[in-house]
Amino acid sequence: AQSVTQLDSHVSVSEGTPVLLRCNYSSSYSPSLFWYVQHPNKGLQLLLKYTSAATLVKGINGFEAEFKKSETSFHLTKPSAHMSDAAEYFCVVSEGTYKYIFGTGTRLKVLA
Amino acid sequence: DAGITQSPRHKVTETGTPVTLRCHQTENHRYMYWYRQDPGHGLRLIHYSYGVKDTDKGEVSDGYSVSRSKTEDFLLTLESATSSQTSVYFCAITQTSSNSGANVLTFGAGSRLTVL
Numbered sequence: 001a002q003s004v005t006q007l008d009s010h011v012s013v014s015e016g017t018p019v020l021l022r023c024n025y026s027s028s029y030s031p032s033l034f035w036y037v038q039h040p041n042k043g044l045q046l047l048l049k050y051t052s053a054a055t056l057v058k059g060i061n062g063f064e065a066e067f068k069k070s071e072t073s074f075h076l077t078k079p080s081a082h083m084s085d086a087a088e089y090f091c092v093v094s095e096g097t098y099k100y101i102f103g104t105g106t107r108l109k110v111l112a
Numbered sequence: 113d114a115g116i117t118q119s120p121r122h123k124v125t126e127t128g129t130p131v132t133l134r135c136h137q138t139e140n141h142r143y144m145y146w147y148r149q150d151p152g153h154g155l156r157l158i159h160y161s162y163g164v165k166d167t168d169k170g171e172v173s174d175g176y177s178v179s180r181s182k183t184e185d186f187l188l189t190l191e192s193a194t195s196s197q198t199s200v201y202f203c204a205i206t207q208t209s210s211n212s213g214a215n216v217l218t219f220g221a222g223s224r225l226t227v228l
Binding site: 009032034036042043044045046049051090092094098100102103104105 | 153218
């Protein structure tokens with residue numbers, strides 16, 4: 001069965017320092033993996049997706065994620081945090097057309 | 113832009129009253145979904161549709177029904193709203209990515225429902 005675990009419910013970083021948001025997944029098949037971002041009182045926006053091509057995936061706004069099958073991880077990183085990155089981030093795993101499993105979210109706080 | 117419109121965007125209602133949320137899309141997508149978002153739970157699937165009059169239950173379908181009489185509209189109904197259904201509801205469609213072939217969820221702006 002599919003599952004997703006976001007290892008930190010809250011992460012705080014200083015502006016200009018690296019961001020690491022951790023995600024582990026469980027899947028019986030070759031999954032598709034996604035990261036979404038949700039700014040306060042907004043909808044969800046796709047940051048990036050992994051679909052069995054390159055294991056290092058680049059997304060919007062300088063974010064990237066690396067698929068590590070041996071570790072069943074798909075951590076999201078950014079070299080330098082910006083105040084506008086403050087939001088909630090969701091890791092999502094999918095094994096088919098309609099089945100998407102969401103993690104419980106990581107709220108990123110960026111300190112000035 | 114997937115052209116997804118949710119209505120109403122905000123609604124306050126009383127326990128026991130019926131409520132219908134509407135999701136409208138303009139691009140003829142086959143799959144449509146209703147999720148609810150609650151703190152600490154992420155997004156959970158209520159119902160989804162894979163075509164006109166073709167729907168199925170998600171993980172939290174109790175107390176909800178859906179209908180899809182036209183490709184563009186997917187309605188979510190709470191027959192008798194309860195306080196536990198206070199939540200933010202998101203409609204979504206899946207789009208096939210042109211460069212990867214992946215099916216990507218694209219969301220509407222959300223509907224905030226408060227049941228008193």
